[in-house]
Amino acid sequence: MTEHADAGARDQSQLTQKRMLAEHFDALAHAKERGRKIVYTFVPGNVTELLGALDLLPVLPEINALQSGMRGRSVGYIAEAEKAGHSKDVCTYVKCDVGMLRSGNIGPTGQRLPEPDLLLLSYTGCFTFMKWFEILKQEYDCPVVMLHVPYQTEGTITPEMRAYVVSQLERNVIPALEKVAGRKLDMDELARRLDLSARAEEDLVRVWESARHRPSPIDGYFGGVYYVGPIFSSFRGTEEAVRYYRELRAEVDERVRQKKGPMTPDGEVPEEKYRLVVEGPPNWTSFHDFWRMFSKEGATVVSSTYTRVGGLYDTGFRHDARRPLESLADYCLGCYTNLGLPARLDLLERYVKTYEADGFLVNSVKSCNSFSVGQLLMLRKLEERTGVPGGFIESDLVDPRYFGKANIENRVQSFLQMLETRRRLGPGAPLPERKEARRSLPVLDERGLP
Amino acid sequence: MRSVIGIDLGSTTTKAVMLDEQGETLGFGITNSRSNYEVACAVARIEARTAARFGMLERALAQDGNARVWLGPLRDAFRLELFMVDLADLRHTIEGHLAASQRPDRKTLDAAAAHVLDVIAAGAADGFLGGAARRSDFFRDIAGAGFVAEAEALARSGRVAFEPLVALYDRAILDVETRLRPRDTRALLDRALDRIRAMPGAAGAADTLAWAVAHVTRQPIEEVAVVGTGYGRQTLPFPKAAVRSEILCHGRGAHRVFPDTRTVLDIGGQDTKAIQVDGRGVVTSFQMNDRCAAGCGRYLGYIADELGLGLHELGPLALGAKKAIKVNSTCTVFAGAELRERLSLGQRREDILAGLHRAIMLRAMSLLARSGGVRNELTFTGGVCKNPMATRILRELVDENYGADITLNVHPDSIYMGALGAALFSLDDLAAGTVPELPSFVTSHGTEVAS
Numbered sequence: 001m002t003e004h005a006d007a008g009a010r011d012q013s014q015l016t017q018k019r020m021l022a023e024h025f026d027a028l029a030h031a032k033e034r035g036r037k038i039v040y041t042f043v044p045g046n047v048t049e050l051l052g053a054l055d056l057l058p059v060l061p062e063i064n065a066l067q068s069g070m071r072g073r074s075v076g077y078i079a080e081a082e083k084a085g086h087s088k089d090v091c092t093y094v095k096c097d098v099g100m101l102r103s104g105n106i107g108p109t110g111q112r113l114p115e116p117d118l119l120l121l122s123y124t125g126c127f128t129f130m131k132w133f134e135i136l137k138q139e140y141d142c143p144v145v146m147l148h149v150p151y152q153t154e155g156t157i158t159p160e161m162r163a164y165v166v167s168q169l170e171r172n173v174i175p176a177l178e179k180v181a182g183r184k185l186d187m188d189e190l191a192r193r194l195d196l197s198a199r200a201e202e203d204l205v206r207v208w209e210s211a212r213h214r215p216s217p218i219d220g221y222f223g224g225v226y227y228v229g230p231i232f233s234s235f236r237g238t239e240e241a242v243r244y245y246r247e248l249r250a251e252v253d254e255r256v257r258q259k260k261g262p263m264t265p266d267g268e269v270p271e272e273k274y275r276l277v278v279e280g281p282p283n284w285t286s287f288h289d290f291w292r293m294f295s296k297e298g299a300t301v302v303s304s305t306y307t308r309v310g311g312l313y314d315t316g317f318r319h320d321a322r323r324p325l326e327s328l329a330d331y332c333l334g335c336y337t338n339l340g341l342p343a344r345l346d347l348l349e350r351y352v353k354t355y356e357a358d359g360f361l362v363n364s365v366k367s368c369n370s371f372s373v374g375q376l377l378m379l380r381k382l383e384e385r386t387g388v389p390g391g392f393i394e395s396d397l398v399d400p401r402y403f404g405k406a407n408i409e410n411r412v413q414s415f416l417q418m419l420e421t422r423r424r425l426g427p428g429a430p431l432p433e434r435k436e437a438r439r440s441l442p443v444l445d446e447r448g449l450p
Numbered sequence: 451m452r453s454v455i456g457i458d459l460g461s462t463t464t465k466a467v468m469l470d471e472q473g474e475t476l477g478f479g480i481t482n483s484r485s486n487y488e489v490a491c492a493v494a495r496i497e498a499r500t501a502a503r504f505g506m507l508e509r510a511l512a513q514d515g516n517a518r519v520w521l522g523p524l525r526d527a528f529r530l531e532l533f534m535v536d537l538a539d540l541r542h543t544i545e546g547h548l549a550a551s552q553r554p555d556r557k558t559l560d561a562a563a564a565h566v567l568d569v570i571a572a573g574a575a576d577g578f579l580g581g582a583a584r585r586s587d588f589f590r591d592i593a594g595a596g597f598v599a600e601a602e603a604l605a606r607s608g609r610v611a612f613e614p615l616v617a618l619y620d621r622a623i624l625d626v627e628t629r630l631r632p633r634d635t636r637a638l639l640d641r642a643l644d645r646i647r648a649m650p651g652a653a654g655a656a657d658t659l660a661w662a663v664a665h666v667t668r669q670p671i672e673e674v675a676v677v678g679t680g681y682g683r684q685t686l687p688f689p690k691a692a693v694r695s696e697i698l699c700h701g702r703g704a705h706r707v708f709p710d711t712r713t714v715l716d717i718g719g720q721d722t723k724a725i726q727v728d729g730r731g732v733v734t735s736f737q738m739n740d741r742c743a744a745g746c747g748r749y750l751g752y753i754a755d756e757l758g759l760g761l762h763e764l765g766p767l768a769l770g771a772k773k774a775i776k777v778n779s780t781c782t783v784f785a786g787a788e789l790r791e792r793l794s795l796g797q798r799r800e801d802i803l804a805g806l807h808r809a810i811m812l813r814a815m816s817l818l819a820r821s822g823g824v825r826n827e828l829t830f831t832g833g834v835c836k837n838p839m840a841t842r843i844l845r846e847l848v849d850e851n852y853g854a855d856i857t858l859n860v861h862p863d864s865i866y867m868g869a870l871g872a873a874l875f876s877l878d879d880l881a882a883g884t885v886p887e888l889p890s891f892v893t894s895h896g897t898e899v900a901s
Contacts, residue, residue, distance in 0.1 A: 376820055383735070392820075394740045407721075407740055410681070414695035418733045421698065425732060 011263060013248040017229055020244065022109055024234050029111035031057055037117045037180050040136065042129055043310040045122030045149055045332040049193040049237035049319065050174065054181035058234050059113060061132065065096040067108040069284030069398030077103060078399055091128045091367045092399040094135070101139060118180045119144040120173065125151055125338040126370045145176035149332045155343030157333045165329035191321035193237030194328075198318040200231055203245035205314050210252045211302040211355050215272035217255035219262040220355075221301035222291040225282060232310030237319075264295040273298030274419055277351045279344075279378065280363040280371055281306045285400040293412045302355035305347065308336040315347070341374045345381055352386045359389050359419045361412075366396040389422065391415035451476075452674050454880060455498060455892070456872025457491050458699065459483065459680035462719035462747060462833060466494035467703075467869040468502050468673075473877055476671075477501030478866050482588045486628035488687045491678065492891040494869075496633050500528075503635060503666055510662040517658040520646055523579070524659060527642035529587065530578035534571065535638070536589040536626065541567050543622040555614070562601075562610040563618050570596040579645070585760050590623055630891065636667045673892050675885045677876035679868055681720065691886035692876075697723055697736050699871030704829040705731030706870060708859045712825040715814055715844070716867070717834035719747040722814055724821035731874075737821040744782045745813035747833045753806055756786045757799065764803060765837035771804030785809070804839065811843040815851065824848060827857040831864040 031038055039051055040059045051058050068074045077099025078092055084102060086095050100106070105113045121133045121144055130146075137144050147168055150161045174185055207227055210217050218224070227248060235241035255262075261269035265288050276294070278301050283290050294301065308314075312334045320327040332338070339347070352360055360382055364372045379390040393411045396402030453476055458465045464487075466479040479497025483490050504525060511518040541564075548560050570593060577584065577592070586592060597619045605612035643663060647656045678686040679699040686693060704714040705727050714725040722745060723738045739745065754761045775797055779785040785806060792802050818824060828848060834840050841860050848856050861867075879885045 379735075380822065389734060391735075392737060404740065406681075406684075407738070409684075410695065410697075411736075411738065414697040414733070414736065417695045417698050418736075421732050422734075425730060 011248075011251050013244060013251055014226065016244050016247055017226065020230060020235060020240050021233075025107050025109040025111055025113075028057055028059065028107065028114055029109075031114045037182075038114045039118045039120050039177070039180065040116040040133075041120040042122050042124070042126075043232050044126070044335040044337045045124035045147065046232075046236075046310065047120070047122065047147070047169070047173070047328050047332070048234060049190055049197055050169075050177060050185070050328070051120075052193050052237050053189040054177050054183065054185060056118075056177060056181055057114075059116065060233055061097040061136075062093050063233055064100060064107060064113070065093040065398055066284045068096050068100055069400075070287055071108065072285070073100070074285060074398035075400050091132075091369075092397050092402075093367060094128060094132045096398045097132070098135060098139070101136075115140055116142050118142060118176060120177070121146040122149065122332065123147060124149045124332055124335045126368075128369070143176065145172055147173050147332065149335075149338055151340060152333060152338055152343055153340040155340060155346060157330060161333060162326055162329045165332055166325045169325050169328060187324065190324050194319040194321040194324055196239060196242050197237045198320065200236065200241040200245040201311070201313045201318050203242075203249040204228075204231060206249050207245070207252050208303065208307075208314050210256055211300075213256050213259075214275075215259065215261040215269070216275065216300050216302050216355075217252050217260060217262060219264070219269075219291075219295075219301050220307060221276075221278045221282065221304035222264070222287075222294070223262050224301070224304055224307040228307050228310060236311075262295075262300055264291060266292065266295060269295050269298060269300060271298050272300050274359060274416055275300055275302045275355060275357045277302060277348060277355065277357045277360045278304040278306070278363060279348060279360070279375065281309075281365055281368065281397055282363065283365070283395040283403050284398050285396075286403045286405060289405060290395075290403075290408070293409050297413070297416050299416055302357055303351040305336050305344065305351075308347075310335065312336055312339075312347075315350075337370060341378065344374075345378055345385075348378065348382055349385050352382065352388050357388055358423065359391060359415065360386070361391045361393065361415060364392065364394045366394065366402045367399070368397065387427065389415075389418060391418070451669060452672050453502070454675040454677075454873055454876040455495055455673050456699070456869040456874070456876055457494055457676065457678045457680075457686075458696065458866075458868035458872060459487055459490060459678065459682035459686060460718055460833075460868070461681050462751075463865070464490040464494040464680070464682075465866050465869040466491070466498035467866050467873045468495075468498040468671075469873045469877060471877075471880070473874070475870075477503075477505055478863060478869075480587075480865070482590055482627075483682070484627045485624070487682050487685055488889075488891055489628050489630050490682075491686065491889070492630050495673075495892065499671060500633075500635060502671060503639075506666040506669065507662050510666055511658070514655075514658055517655040517662070520652060520655045520659055523649065523652075524639075524642055524646055526578050527645040528638055530574060530645070531638045531641045532633075533574055533578065533589060533592065537567065537571055537574070537593060539629070539631070540593060540619075540622055540626050543625050544618050547618065547621060553614075555611075558610055559614060559618060562604055562615050566597055566600040566604065566615070569600045585762065590627060594619065594623065636663075639663045639667065673888065675876040675880045676888055676892055677872040677879065678889075679872040681718075686889075687891065688889045689886045691884075692879075692889070694872055694875050696868050697725055697738070698733050699868045699875065700831060701725040701727040701733040701736075701871065702731040702874050703867030703869070703871030704831050704859075704864075706874060707861050707863075707867070708827060708829045710857075711827040711829040711859060713818065713821075713823075713828045714867075715818060715828060715830050716832040717746060717810070717814060717830075717840070718832040719751075722746055722817055722832075724814070724817040726822045726825070731871075735822050737817045739813070739817065742781070744785070745810045749782045749785070749810060750806075750834065750837065752782050752786060753789060753803070756789055762836070765807070765839040767800055768803035768807050768839035769800075769842070771800040771839075772798070773801050773804070774808045775801045775805035777802070777805040777809045804843075807837070807839045808843050810834070811840060811847055814844070815847050819851075824852040824856055827859060829859040829861075829864075829867075831861075831867040833865055835860050835864045 037056050039056045043062050074096045078095045080099035080102050081095035107113045119133045211220050230241045230244050261272050317334050362375045364375050383390050393408050452471050453468050456467045464483045468476040477498045479494045481493040544563050601615045604610050646652050677692050678688045679694050679696045683693045700716045701714050716723045725736045726734045728734050754764050779788045
């Protein structure tokens with residue numbers, strides 16, 4: 001995220017974010033000498049307010065991996081992890097992280113990241129998270145505490161699910177954090193931080209909702225990954241985050257007033273020609289090339305699900321100081337990665353309709369089973385429900401070997417031209433009913449030919 | 451006559467389709483793709499214009515059956531004349547390279563190359579006019595095969611080394627194929643007519659043919675709109691507005707030929723596309739291979755090379771299979787190794803080939819399923835649809851997976867569907883009054899002299 005600010009035109013909020021992140025990584029680099037304790041945890045289901053209330057500093061391995069991808073380091077880190085025995089098929093975030101730690105753990109600002117005092121395994125729908133911290137436990141030889149968040153198969157949070165998460169917070173997570181911090185949790189401080197979280201969340205939601213305007217003043221995917229930077233990483237529940245989101249919201253409001261499209265690394269999008277909803281994480285190693293494939297065609301992403309993996313706020317959830325542990329539980333349960341297919345479909349349908357999207361695109365990443373499973377089915381179902389055409393591309397998070405630029409660009413252009421043609425001619429007659437394949441994949445057989 | 455052109459720059463071949471303003475086909479043109487995309491497009495376009503001229507000849511001779519039977523021989527003689535022009539260019543280029551060379555064996559090579567080219571030239575008439583089917587119409591293929599065969603014969607005699615001699619061809623053909631030369635269609639047709647006149651029994655028809663040639667070549671063909679597509683389209687020397695996605699073009703072209711089709715499978719040299727279209731030929735969804743081109747045309751090309759066969763021989767050979775041997779390798783190179791291993795185990799070549807074809811079509815079935823399955827009619831396009839074993843296995847797999855009532859369309863001109871779709875988009879541009887600027891190889895009229 002710090003990289004982007006160097007790449008092109010910047011808003012004031014971007015400079016603010018860059019400064020915040022630089023200060024955070026500086027604090028991490030000097031943590032040990034200043035006697036501060038370090039907790040590694042994951043973006044989805046991160047309980048940053050709890051860490052902050054105990055003066056613990058978080059490190060988020062996925063953020064390190066994506067930063068390494070953007071800085072062109074991931075290919076070397078992945079090779080390093082493969083040298084250490086990790087299969088080609090392992091999630092590339094994991095391999096990038098392992099390779100980075102084996103290469104000296106140098107963070108995005110060029111400073112060394114501190115080793116963890118505790119691994120807080122917030123488990124929210126991604127099975128790989130468990131394996132990831134198993135590996136880190138071996139590498140660092142430090143304690144692990146797990147927060148098991150039950151999967152929202154049906155798309156609803158039951159009282160039992162909430163109680164289960166709260167009980168883990170009370171019995172396992174908070175005691176483990178207190179032990180590392182060497183002090184008791186101050187519930188008033190936690191409540192204060194949750195209040196700050198809610199204020200930042202409110203402004204972020206207004207930013208997302210600005211995409212209802214035409215042109216949309218934001219890109220809710222390529223630009224959106226920057227907007228979620230502070231709130232997904234270490235700044236939820238801080239004054240800095242509240243200031244950042246207030247500043248961002250004011251900038252976006254001003255863009256709406258001036259009827260301006262989103263800012264990209266190449267400047268402003270001159271004309272909004274297509275409004276898209278995107279499902280799936282972006283590719284980080286060719287992030288700007290990827291973005292440019294859309295921006296140069298006048299395609300703006302009005303909403304995306306990836307920007308909800310670290311917290312889903314635009315369906316009404318806010319952190320709540322009056323019910324601190326319950327709202328932390330609801331936050332963890334509600335992360336996009338923790339939603340079953342029906343709930344993901346509902347959310348996508350809502351985005352397509354609310355933001356009046358012309359098309360819906362899936363970027364299916366090779367690394368991520370939990371994201372990719374079911375995406376083709378989602379594509380078809382969403383087409384049926386909304387009548388909006390879907391497109392499908394494939395890449396990876398941080399392994400550049402899986403980003404075929406020509407192939408992806410071919411598909412993106414074909415998809416956009418398809419939208420254009422359909423827009424010009426109007427929606428066609430409904431397609432004839434499709435025969436379901438008797439077997440979705442024919443098996444190889446050695447039978448004789450007739 | 452006003453016309454529009456669609457050009458499909460594929461990884462193996464470049465195709466052009468010319469339509470009149472009513473959308474009727476005037477001519478198809480094809481050439482091998484090459485490093486200079488502009489030349490590839492220009493040659494395909496000239497070929498389409500040539501085909502359009504022959505179409506006009508057919509119409510001009512519609513009432514004269516006696517003369518019309520000579521159109522086939524005239525076409526062969528025309529191709530022969532064209533070949534001789536290219537061969538002269540090849541000779542000139544090799545001579546130029548040798549003249550600039552400091553090699554001590556320069557004179558020996560010069561004499562050897564001259565001999566090889568003389569032999570090719572002497573045998574050309576038989577190759578074109580003998581009535582035998584040609585493996586390829588592309589100059590590079592015909593001249594290259596002849597050159598290698600003669601160079602081998604010379605090398606066996608011990609008078610010259612094979613490698614440096616063939617290297618002369620390899621270097622010169624690159625220059626020959628990337629040079630844009632005008633084609634004087636009228637002059638070529640006149641020389642072809644001379645050959646027809648010399649043929650027994652042609653005397654009565656020759657004057658009518660000559661009249662028709664003079665009449666037809668006087669009519670101007672004006673190209674008013676051009677659209678390009680294909681994998682090389684990003685680098686096409688076209689304005690951006692004149693470039694369309696190949697997926698849209700293939701869907702549209704196939705739908706034009708088979709209006710009831712809702713699913714199109716295109717297997718080209720390096721990619722496979724499964725496309726769904728609506729009742730207007732507009733694409734509604736698509737899937738294509740990603741990162742790996744195993745299962746595309748090049749896979750078959752590689753296997754043909756491994757077996758020392760021509761690409762077009764694979765399918766017919768595989769049809770002789772008694773069973774399909776299971777091929778496990780999903781990678782082209784590994785499949786080649788598996789092929790050698792199975793041959794060494796004594797398994798029949800036909801059976802292994804059947805397995806390889808099946809492996810390709812299974813990959814295609816997976817893409818079809820991902821794109822939304824097969825609805826009522828499936829149209830198979832792209833270079834691989836010319837392979838009879840590929841179509842046979844596709845039919846079986848479609849029966850197995852979607853039922854025997856699905857219509858499977860394969861058109862003899864399926865390879866042109868992308869270019870046809872591009873030409874239809876170009877007609878749209880014309881109708882909408884939004885024709886982009888024409889590419890320079892169309893506007894610079896030096897590329898075809900009609901009279």
